[in-house]
Amino acid sequence: MDSEEVLAETVVAVLSGFLIILGGVVIVVPSVLTRLAFLHQGRSFYAVADIRFVIGLVLLLAAAETRLPMFVQLFGALVITSGIAMVLIGRDRIRYLAQWLVNRPPAVHRLGGLVLIAIGGTLFYAVT
Numbered sequence: 001m002d003s004e005e006v007l008a009e010t011v012v013a014v015l016s017g018f019l020i021i022l023g024g025v026v027i028v029v030p031s032v033l034t035r036l037a038f039l040h041q042g043r044s045f046y047a048v049a050d051i052r053f054v055i056g057l058v059l060l061l062a063a064a065e066t067r068l069p070m071f072v073q074l075f076g077a078l079v080i081t082s083g084i085a086m087v088l089i090g091r092d093r094i095r096y097l098a099q100w101l102v103n104r105p106p107a108v109h110r111l112g113g114l115v116l117i118a119i120g121g122t123l124f125y126a127v128t
Contacts (some may be wrong), residue, residue, distance in 0.1 A: 008062035012072070012127045015055060019120030026113030030106040037098040045091050052083030066126040075119065 026033055040048040059076025063069045086094055 005062070005065050008058055009065060009127045011055075011058050012062045012066070012123060015059075016120045016123035016127065019116050019123065021120075023113040023116030023118075023120060026116065027110045030109035030113075033109045033112070034102045037102050038095075040086070041091070041095060041098075045094070046087070049083045049086040052079050052086070056080030056083065062127065068122065068126040071122060072126050075123065 056076045056079035059072055059079060063072035063076060066072045
């Protein structure tokens with residue numbers, strides 16, 4: 001393994017840990033999703049889209065060296081697509097979608113937290 005592959009796998013492991021922790025926080029305190037849903041508003045809108053694109057690329061680059069390359073590739077493609085979609089859909093529609101999400105019952109937010117934990121756990125398994 002060269003240093004670029006190790007770096008990519010480390011980034012994926014850190015990302016998976018972040019997803020697991022975020023999912024746990026959302027399950028325990030569903031109202032935190034309200035703050036996170038509007039994080040990408042304002043000047044940070046394009047930065048969030050760029051970060052999603054970069055994370056997706058890292059996932060795609062690291063996929064070949066993981067236990068579950070198809071899952072990591074699929075998730076990477078999904079993250080890239082979400083970054084591009086943010087820009088194409090536009091700030092106003094993303095704000096509307098975020099408002100819709102915030103108005104869902106806490107049980108839906110907790111279910112989303114479980115999904116984050118499942119994705120994070122699968123990514124972590126894939127790179128360790």
